[in-house]
Amino acid sequence: xxxxxxxxxxxxxxxxxTCPGVCVYPEQWVPLTSLENMEQVEYDVLxxxxxxxxxxxxxxxxEQWEGTGKRIGVVEKGDLLLPTNxxxxxxxxxxxxxxxxxxxxxxxxxxxxxxxxxxxxxxLFWTAVSPRMHVSEIANWPVTVKEMELYYTVAxxxxxxxxxxxxxxxxxxxxxxxxRKNGFPEATDEPIAIDLSPTKFGVVNSNAFFxxxxxxxxxxxxxxxxxxxxxxxxVLVERNRVVGLKVMSPDKKxxxxxxxxxxxxxxxxxxxxxxxxxxxxxRVIGRYLSNHSRLVGTGxxxxxxxxxxxxxxxxxxxxxxxxxxQFQIWGPGNFAxxxxxxxxxxxxxxxxxxxxxxxxxxxENFVALDPVRRDEYGLSEIQVxxxxxxxxxxxxxxxxxAVKQASAAMKTPLLSTGGQPAICLLPPGLxxxxxxxxxxxxxxxxxxxxxxxxxxxxxxxxxxDNSVIPTSGTANPTLTTVALAIRTADYIIHQLx
Ligand SMILES: Cc1cc2nc3c(=O)[nH]c(=O)nc-3n(C[C@H](O)[C@H](O)[C@H](O)COP(=O)(O)OP(=O)(O)OC[C@H]3O[C@@H](n4cnc5c(N)ncnc54)[C@H](O)[C@@H]3O)c2cc1C
Numbered sequence: 364x365x366x367x368x369x370x371x372x373x374x375x376x377x378x379x380x381t382c383p384g385v386c387v388y389p390e391q392w393v394p395l396t397s398l399e400n401m402e403q404v405e406y407d408v409l410x411x412x413x414x415x416x417x418x419x420x421x422x423x424x425x426e427q428w429e430g431t432g433k434r435i436g437v438v439e440k441g442d443l444l445l446p447t448n449x450x451x452x453x454x455x456x457x458x459x460x461x462x463x464x465x466x467x468x469x470x471x472x473x474x475x476x477x478x479x480x481x482x483x484x485x486x487l488f489w490t491a492v493s494p495r496m497h498v499s500e501i502a503n504w505p506v507t508v509k510e511m512e513l514y515y516t517v518a519x520x521x522x523x524x525x526x527x528x529x530x531x532x533x534x535x536x537x538x539x540x541x542x543r544k545n546g547f548p549e550a551t552d553e554p555i556a557i558d559l560s561p562t563k564f565g566v567v568n569s570n571a572f573f574x575x576x577x578x579x580x581x582x583x584x585x586x587x588x589x590x591x592x593x594x595x596x597x598v599l600v601e602r603n604r605v606v607g608l609k610v611m612s613p614d615k616k617x618x619x620x621x622x623x624x625x626x627x628x629x630x631x632x633x634x635x636x637x638x639x640x641x642x643x644x645x646r647v648i649g650r651y652l653s654n655h656s657r658l659v660g661t662g663x664x665x666x667x668x669x670x671x672x673x674x675x676x677x678x679x680x681x682x683x684x685x686x687x688x689q690f691q692i693w694g695p696g697n698f699a700x701x702x703x704x705x706x707x708x709x710x711x712x713x714x715x716x717x718x719x720x721x722x723x724x725x726x727e728n729f730v731a732l733d734p735v736r737r738d739e740y741g742l743s744e745i746q747v748x749x750x751x752x753x754x755x756x757x758x759x760x761x762x763x764x765a766v767k768q769a770s771a772a773m774k775t776p777l778l779s780t781g782g783q784p785a786i787c788l789l790p791p792g793l794x795x796x797x798x799x800x801x802x803x804x805x806x807x808x809x810x811x812x813x814x815x816x817x818x819x820x821x822x823x824x825x826x827x828d829n830s831v832i833p834t835s836g837t838a839n840p841t842l843t844t845v846a847l848a849i850r851t852a853d854y855i856i857h858q859l860x
Pocket of ligand 1: 411412486490493593594633795827842
């Protein structure tokens with residue numbers, strides 16, 4: 364019998380072609396560019412900051428400029444921190460979320476409004492409540508109500524704003540009914556920026572709660588350059604026209620980036636800080652700082668007053684022409700949103716009433732450069748000067764009365780717990796809604812930018828963040844910031860045609 368020859372493995376001839384080299388994976392979860400490389404490019408638009416305003420401007424410009432060859436660059440002072448809104452992280456619960464936020468944020472001295480220096484800015488921690496500003500407020504702005512409605516619609520679509528988060532929850536529906544019948548006819552399911560659409564055909568919606576990281580992800584469909592740990596310290600201007608930006612790295616090395624247009628989106632404190640450090644000192648830059656006054660009421664929910672199944676409670680009582688405050692009503696307990704925490708069976712639960720009161724826009728409230736203190740990049744730090752006016756205090760009183768009325772209507776009587784009074788006022792700043800230090804308007808003596816967000820008198824220099832909002836109104840500001848940033852991006856696109 365003839366046996367086949369033994370074939371040694373080394374001599375075996377493989378007929379299958381070899382795969383090309385090993386895959387090289389990107390170093391980070393988002394593509395980054397070095398400042399050295401960014402110095403070699405002249406950008407059509409350079410954006411500073413990646414929070415709500417910067418992310419929205421980036422998304423709109425990249426979407427509208429598809430295939431045009433226009434160059435967009437982005438510089439972000441902070442590092443990579445979270446790749447999504449913290450509420451999307453499985454191990455988070457509301458308590459840990461808040462504690463982590465305080466751990467990684469930093470407030471200006473004497474004003475406890477913690478800022479997040481990281482890719483995504485404060486949208487990594489915002490709770491995504493996204494109401495529109497009441498039309499009676501917009502009527503005094505340099506943008507028409509009709510135009511705002513258009514841009515609100517665009518912003519709501521890209522941010523997935525929905526009223527359905529707690530739809531069908533017995534606790535929300537019963538409470539809404541009681542509120543509407545007892546003095547709060549406008550009470551509504553809270554509008555929240557959350558993607559509730561089911562996953563289909565392999566499209567995975569892993570980032571339910573919105574953050575600016577989603578803007579950046581959309582923008583990645585077209586090329587742009589992004590540097591982190593890159594602090595803008597000075598806008599470079601020649602003969603009233605922007606020519607670029609001076610940026611510092613953490614080792615205090617300066618880089619000079621060239622740009623036809625610069626969009627500052629470093630937020631209500633960061634944007635005037637850069638402008639003032641650049642010697643751009645309009646009378647109004649840093650002035651008219653506003654916010655919301657923040658009242659917290661605690662009510663007690665007895666199960667006997669509600670159905671067996673509670674579900675979550677998320678209600679908004681919006682501000683109106685005659686109501687200079689809004690309420691968010693959340694509960695039960697800490698279950699306004701949950702990941703994996705098991706809800707215990709309890710007879711009594713706390714519900715929270717969070718009031719946001721309108722605050723007047725006054726020249727006397729402002730941010731200025733600190734003559735002594737400098738940050739780690741060599742930029743002068745800011746000082747915040749803020750106090751409530753008599754009118755602001757009247758609104759706070761009205762809000763306190765309305766909390767009593769709303770808790771009675773809902774049959775959740777107010778109570779003090781754990782040393783906290785039944786109704787208490789947070790120190791200014793903790794609302795996280797500061798606005799106005801580069802407010803938009805037509806008159807340079809009362810506004811820092813024109814109606815499109817361009818700094819008066821300087822071509823190519825724009826602001827797109829909370830600081831351009833002219834007056835506080837009562838609504839949480841971020842949806843408005845995003846709508847205005849998209850509008851500013853459209854104006855830039857029109858200008859650079
Ligand atoms: C806990 C919490 C809950 C909130 N909940 C809500 C809510 O439910 N609804 C709502 O409407 N709003 C809410 N907010 C507020 C919301 O986060 C802000 O309104 C929004 O993020 C502001 O957007 P912005 O672009 O102005 O600034 P930010 O989002 O703060 O972004 C500013 C960016 O600029 C960067 N930057 C600063 N200086 C420089 C520099 N020199 N160079 C380069 N980059 C710089 C920062 O690192 C940051 O990335 C909440 C905020 C917090 C903290």
